[in-house]
Amino acid sequence: MNFARTMRALMVAPALCLMAGAALAQSYPNKPVRLVLPYSPGGIIDYVGRTMAQGLSTTLGQSVVAENRPGAGGITGTDTVARSAPDGYNLVLMDPAIVINPTLQASMPYDLFKQLTTVSIISTSPEVVVVAPDLPIKSLADLIAYGKANPGKLNFASAGIGTTPHLAGELFKQRTGIDATHVPYRSIGQSYPDMMNNKVQFAFSSIAGALPFTTDNRVRAIATTGNVRSNVYPDLPTVQETGLAGFEVDLWLGIFAPAATPADVIGKLNDAIRTTLKDPEVIKALAKVGVDPRGTTQKEGEAFLRDEFTKWKKVIEDGKIKEQQ
């Protein structure tokens, strides 16, 4: 092999790649785009993902195909996209687990901040604090007072280790100093029969999970965790209003792409996402499960992701959650 020729080829290659990238962005998208949903059908991600896929197909003029790749708390599906071609045809929709997993898991198959990039944080949704109806607890202050008066008696349910309901409960324990035992379930919906029977006493639940049980008061909703009140529960105060300053838990969703995806392709996608999120039909569909559209720029999204990563890392470390393993 001729050395000079090899060197020339090596120098030309990146330039060719760049040119290919530019050409790519111009014609992008010219084939169906894959949107990986790393959870089983039936949850918020599945619903929002399919709604977005439909909306984005119209906006991009190219079909966006939602694909369930469940496994390992979202790691499997996210990993598929982290390893796939950075051409804008491989995207993943994820929830806060994407920033929680790297702290919680002993080993990760991918590096979140090196192999993936945020296209946009598309939505925001508070959690709702629900309590067993048998208890004389009508407000968050009641819950804290009850917890302090009955140390070691409270249990809180979650959708599993490291899920937002679990870490929200941990954060609550850390902020209020009350003692409560974490009881994990496979999904938050599974925990409701036990809450109705006062076997578990409270939970930070997703709105979609709580709605069937709060509409007829089979469990009692007492607060929401956003920084403003929820449209679904306009009468409930936020946790911040009740005195826990800065207590905010957001069940946000974001769309991510492989890190090496060309910037103009990301830009095009970001535009399409933000346009889609302004569609009244999409807004209406998301509102039904208590999700509000957000649509950040890529930069805002990246910064937000870092903040969330740091926030939950601290909760996990302060709560010594890894040590319990």
Next chain:
Amino acid sequence: MADVFSNIGLGLSVAASLQNLVYCMLGVVLGTLVGVLPGVGPVTTVAMLLPISFTLEPTSALILMAGIYYGAQYGGSTTAILINIPGEASSVITSLDGHQMARQGRAGPALGIAALGSFFAGCVATFIIAFGAPPLAKLALQFGPAEYFSLMLCGLVAAVVLARGSIIKAIAMVVLGLLFGLAGSDVNSGIRRFTFDMQGLADGIEFVALSMAIYGIAEVAINLERRQEEAKKVSAVGKLMPSGAELRACTPSILRGTFLGSILGVLPGGGALLAAFAAYTLEKKVAKPPRKFGEGDIRGVAAPESANNAGAQTSFIPMLTLGIPSNPTMALMIGALMVHGITPGPRVMTDRPELFWGVVASMWIGNLMLVILNLPMVGIWVKLLRMPYRLMFPMIVGFCCIGAYTINANVADIAVLAFFTCFGYLCLKLDCEPAPLILGFVLGPMMEENLRRALLISRGDPMVFVETPISIGFLLAAAGLLLVVAAPAIRRKREEAMAE
């Protein structure tokens, strides 16, 4: 009482509208198809149809989804009987006697009785939902972690009783099943157990891959060894419908299966599966001799098929009346209802009677459609068996691989399939029955989860298991079953000792 009839009348008027009849038909046809095709389950199908369902009337949407769900139960037993590949956990039991019947050239009667038993169970379950939904829903709410644990324990003990042949081997297989079930992420700590750092095992061993390997491919391997005689047997297809005598023999089995299935199906944790196992165990104990269970006894198909269909149907009770999903398909249906602005719960029956009763009535109509659809199909299915084994074997292996892969699009599942094929072959060679292993595998994780949850809530106090009558009842039943099994063995031992 009169109320119930006027409600059923309302339901029938809703379900029998042309539009809803079409959706019901579409649902059961699709369901039968995905039940027969390996790898595509009702969950995937319902998920794909979800966006379409948003544009439908909520009642029509639910009728369509329900049709897919119980239609798949029918389809799953077809493959279990014909090629010994149980499409779902609950049809594992059907394959025990069903496939034996097929190998003896009695696939027709097996498929026929499965369809008829399911139809009968479906009709009864529909009426149980109509009359008993509210009180049964209350019963389901009585089940906390401790009660579930005791129920599962009882189920496992029954698995030992269920096995034919050596009890020691059966116990060994149950325990092995429990151990395989432990692989994957621990619910309480998130730590990975027995995954050998393989990402593909993070959620445990895939059930469909395991059962396809043991029942599908390992059987093929065993059959290849005795190819000569097998080929002759299968070529005799025989008659298509169960005879009058067979129907008479099956009637009490179908009644018992329906009863058990209707009760157990109401429990949100894996009721339909337990129902099939329980019905089979019961048959083995109470059916009139001569009993030839495991060797192609038609009652071994009739009872579990009735039970799992009744269970599948009554599992709508916790979904419609409490908003608690028994399985992922139900979770999807709840999601679909919420999108339509209906929150599933006790108020659905009073606020939206046309929805509740319409869906209940459509189940009955759907079951009728399934029988009409499936009975003529029996002839076609049975013709499949005439296919020479040299063509059928590679097809079974191919279908199993495709099926195992498509569930999660996970290559590791094919490795699991390969491993358990070897394992299953070894078991069959050692004359160890796989049914207790499967039950241990399915119940083990649920049992562990509930045991640990109960102890977490009681702060480690084991008395929690003897605090409620339901839990005590199951524990006593388990102890009773153990005695039944152990007693003859003890007596024999003692006699031997005395003789010496």
